[in-house]
Amino acid sequence: MDAEGRTAPVFGPGSQFHEFFNDPRWALAMLRATVLEAAHPQIGGALIDNSTFVAHPWRRLRNTLLSMQRMFGPDDHVRQREAARLNRLHARLNGTDPQGRAYDAMAPDVRAWVVATLFESAVTMCRLSGQPLEQQVMERLYAEFQAFLAVMGDEAGHLPPSLPDFWRYYDRVVEEELENTEAMRIILYKLFDHLPAPPLLNGLPTLWAAGRAVAGPVIGAVTVASLPEPFRRRAGLPELPGAQTLMQGAYLAVGLARLLPDGWIQADAITGLLSLSPDSDDPRARTITAMRDTMNRAGALIRLISPLPPEPEPAPEGGTRRSAQQFFAEVLDQTGDGHLDWPDLAAMARELSSRLDLDEPEETRLYDAFADWWRELQTALDSDGDGRISAQEYAAAVPSLAGPALIRVAEVLFDATDKDGDQSIDADEYRALFHTAFQRETAGTEPAYTRSAFIKDFLSFMTGRRRTTAYDPLLGQA
Structure with missing residues (x-):
């Protein structure tokens, strides 16, 4: 119920998740949730064998955001259609991991864990940024994620019926089922080391490499510090001195972006900008083109001050051959x-x-x-x-x-x-x-x-x- 006693919507504007979708803290929460998903043996096996998150991370991010917009948007027809598409996609993801264990993306416990990590990471992002959710808001958000799982066709019971039961379920999975999987290690320690530049920054390899060299370890340390302590200990994940302070500072700093004017931090606008080619005819590209000369000069300065290993420049387009x-x-x-x-x-x-x-x-x-x-x-x-x-x-x-x-x-x-x-x-x-x-x-x-x-x-x-x-x-x- 809202403040006026009306039934709050489960999806679309007015829902609790809709308020979070463009929250900049959600980027940190999504990365954390992805690590917890990858630590599940079945999900980790499916990611290693089938996912494009290593070679095409920006495309994967864009597609994930689009899917979530469809699932949590106001149009029920679009939601049902997207759920059917996701079910067809998941039905094709099955096989055996390197340890000989079978994985199946349609397994009810696997799908429940994916939803559980999203809910728990949303709760955690609010707590770590100094704004813990009230019990009523938390219960409302949990009901929305339960409804999401129901739209996917999963029967009741795959997620616990109440919030107290959920926390017992979550603690049990963390302590008994999660592992230090290869997929989790790639996300934490390798993905950012080799993360390709988004199309927006193509042609600026030095600037991208410099920023990645600084941001990658910081993001990894923040994510590790935010994981449940029992899992960190059991998986042998190292926590750097001061990581907890760094993590809380990161969540607080990112949360300040919410004070920016409406429209500045829309998730789809940001991902669209990252995907924008500077030579596109999009009106925003003209501004980007004007900035490229300045950024190239900054890159030259960085090379003089702190030489970095050379990265290959993108080959020109227009029909040219490649090896x-x-x-x-x-x-x-x-x-x-x-x-x-x-x-x-x-x-x-x-x-x-x-x-x-x-x-x-x-x-x-x-x-x-x-x-x-x-x-x-x-x-x-x-x-x-x-x-x-x-x-x-x-x-x-x-x-x-x-x-x-x-x-x-x-x-x-x-x-x-x-x-x-x-x-x-x-x-x-x-x-x-x-x-x-x-x-x-x-x-x-x-x-x-x-x-x-x-x-x-x-x-x-x-x-x-x-x-x-x-x-x-x-x-x-x-």
Whole structure:
């Protein structure tokens, strides 16, 4: 109930979660929740085998925020549709971890733990920033997360029915089930060391490396210090001297951003800005372009003061060629494990399906087309028969050959993009697929993108290893 005695909404404006969504402290809470999720053996196994969070962290962040907006927004139809999409996605994530233990993203206890970490981390972020939630607010927030799990189709009981029962459940999982998994260690200690620059900062490797070198260890220390003490002790996670003070200071400092004017800290606006290419026609890009010269001069100064290991400059776009090793690392190896296997191609299908917001039949056709392409690649390139393709195998096996299965992928993708079925892709359909690559000034005046032209361009990108303004952000953007 709200202050006037009315029933508070569970989703959308007026809900407790909606008040938190654009809270800048939520960034720290989400990272903490992700670490606790990755420490669960089943989730950790699924992340290592299937997730793109290492190679494409910014894309993963954008997609996660979009999904949460859909699930917690006011439109019930959008929420039900997103829940069905997430269920299809999770149903495809199953396998065996390196210890031989099975994992299944549809397991009820796994899904409950994911929701539990989000709720508990929201409560913790308020406590650590000196503004603990009142009991009534906490119960309201817990009811919203229970409703979220119910929308996903999970039966009652997978999360405890009451808040006191939840805290007993949470303590038990932390003390008995969580482990120091490889996925958790990557998030804490390796992700920020190799975090690629967002598109906004492409071309400024020195500035990005300098900022990352400072911020990465600080974020890692803050996150470790915020984890439950029993788990830190059991997992052997080192806590640096002064880390608790640093953590509380970080939550307090980030929380001050809430005092900024409305609209300055909108989550979708910030992620959209990070994803913005400086040479885009977006009006904000003109300001960014004006800043680049100053930032480049600052980067030159940093290099003089404190030389850093050189990072490769991004290669120019516009059809220029790149090596097979570059294409393998930037496009094909979606999970960033150094090999090409089915989870990499499944990640491509997942990204394309998300961009186009496909329903089940179209999504299944796209996944099936990518599965056929994977079998074709295995037959042609897996020379040692280990079930995956190395960068060396790829480079040595004439990857520029476009087989029937890849042509089929292009055809299915064209059909999925051509929503009105007129055998051409118009401006709106083009934008739905390519997003940042579409030039808005010419929207509605561009000639139709025909099936043959689309397939030719897609095959040229996927086999000829050519950089293109449109296709690079589609599958290669971090």
